[in-house]
Amino acid sequence: MPKQQDGLIAVVKRDCPTCELVQPVLKQLSDAGALTVYSQDDPTFPDNLDGVIDDRSLEQSFRHDIEFVPTLIRVENGKETSRTFGWNRDEWQAVSGINKLGDGLPENQPGCGSKSIEPFIAEKLEARYGEKTFTSKGHDISDWHDDVEYAFDMGWTDGLPIVPPTDDRIIRMLQGTDRDPNEVVGIVPPDLIECTVEKVAINAVMAGCKPEYMPVVLACLEAALLPKFALHGVLCTLNFAGPVIVVNGPITKAIGMNAKGNCLGQGNRANATIGRALQLIVRNVGGGRPQEIDRAVFGNPGKYTYCFPEDETDEDWTPLHVARGCKPGSNAVTLHHGHGLTGIIDHKARTADELARSMAMQLVNEGHPKLAEKANVILAISPEHYRVFQKDGWGRAEIEEALHKYTTRPGKDLIRGAQGIGEGIGEENADRDVPKYWRDHGILVVRCGGPAGQISAIIGGWSGGRNREEIQPVTLEF
Amino acid sequence: MSTVLRDPTSEAPTSARKSVPMPDDLNGKTIALLDISKERSDEFIDYLESRFTAQGMKIKRYRKASNSKPAAPDIVQSIVKEADVAVVALAD
Secondary structure (H helix, E strand, O other), X not given: OOOOOOEEEEEEOOOOHHHHHOHHXXXXXXXXXXXXXXXXXXXXXXXXXXXXXXXXXXXXXXXXXXXXXXXXXXXXXXXXXXXXXXXXXXXXXXXXXXXXXXXXXXXXXXXXXXXXXXXXXXXHHHHHHOOOOOOOOEEEEEOOOOHHHHHHHOOOOOOOOXXXXXXXXXXXXXXXXXXXXXXXXXXXXXXXXXXXXXXXXXXXXXXXXXXHHHHHHHHHHHHHOOHXXXXXXXXXXXXXXXXXXXXXXXXXXXXXXXXXXXXXXXXXXXXXXXXXXXXXXXXXXOOOOEOOOEXXXXXXXXXXXXXXXXXXXXXXXXXXXXXXXXXXXXXXXXXXXXXXXXXEEOOOOOOHHHHHHHHHHHHOOOOOOOOOOOOOEEEEEOHHHHHHHHHOOOOHHHHHHHHHHHOEXXXXXXXXXXXXXXXXXXXXXXXXXXXXXXXXXXXXXXXXXXXXXXXXXXXXXXXXXXXXXXXXXXXXXX | OEEEEEOOOOOOOOOOOOOOOOOOOOOOOEEEEEEOOXXXXXXXXXXXXXXXXXXXXXXXXXXXXXXXXXXXXXXXXHHHHHOOEEEEEOOO
16 A cells, blocks of 8 residues: 555545445544545545545455444644544544534434455456456456457367456355465366466366355365376277266255255356356366367367265265265265266056166176176166155165175176177176176266256266276265 | 456477387387287287287387276386387287
């Protein structure tokens, strides 16, 4: 703050009953000596004063750190020595050094919030007048240029328009985390680049995230960078897969995620943008782009975004993250190497055992019916199907046990050449019963979905999962 | 008035790196055969080895732990140190 002129400074706005109230006091102070008045919304206010300075740009309000109006500041020897806000006769007299102020006014009346700290305005002011601390390069776009098209031209997008990452938006996004913007979150493949919190925030802005999503986005990136997730591999693969994110914990409700109807589809901002942020980071920071390092034959629509919360409203259900070792009530993300969605439609099963067998008939088809011990899947059980299990007293343990039992088949039917089909597992498996999925993490069972519909869903998996010790879904508590 | 957009990328300098030039012939050269551990990679690399060996080439075999992850740095360094050219191969 440059050296200020000695005297009194008042900051007011017309749209404030207390500022209206103190107009006669401001006149008294002005008549008594040096008073500078800044008006945040109307340079003709206060009505009874000349020389009011137009602060509709809010620059002076920002530089004087105004939080309330009216604010009265005393300056001596070029520096602020005291201030008060709202109207309180004793305090105004103490700051101004002038007695008998505001005869006829009440002793005290609270002020209003300053325009300069209103949401979205505060960050714009910080961007415009604050100290520049970003380390990321700034691209200057003239007003004649379209900022959305610029992002397309620069290759920053996933094919959909992005939210332009302006300084005020990034400042606001960074308010969603206490972490230092320069902190390195991790090394992102394939280019093995250090990704800072600032870069996460920039890509989160572009994805359309809100600041309160930042803890989840950061957790997703940290989880994706765990060695067991093998992000480089799932990025490079010919296969369909990309990261699929399941979010657990109270944060899902706090940020308004959707675990109910259409939870795997469009329409919810948190579901849509958190997954997208991770993909944009991999593209923009890591350098992973289709037909470059990303050699996917088809990919899948989930590579735009694939993120949803588990429905944890049933207290008797063990949520996925707790089943995988997290503390009950904690927040966590689980990342699966996944793609697409295969429906299980069963309107007839009335017992838990029958429904498990029915689901198994579809589960064994993932990838290829004759392949086994290759990939992991997510099984999303709808509320109506869950009721069938519940009726017979089945919880997570019973469901998983049955699914693994019923997806285990004689190896002789699966070996290469069996049933006249060349694809299959090795001949050495002919004499054993072969599980389709690894017991420990092969089927990630979650509950979600709308209230009506006897259907459930399988989210398929990447064949990198066959390296079960090295490559696994990961769960990170945060 | 203009708008400033912050760069979302790594901002890493993009410089084209040239590959080591291919030798004019393989006489006296050591050929690294790197098996990337896909299905039946070993069979394919066995076949390549037999064909190269039949022509009198010197072969060194290497194997990645997993086709789904990059080769470990020590394997890459060994190839660089011990061989003149490399064949990286898969099957399926």
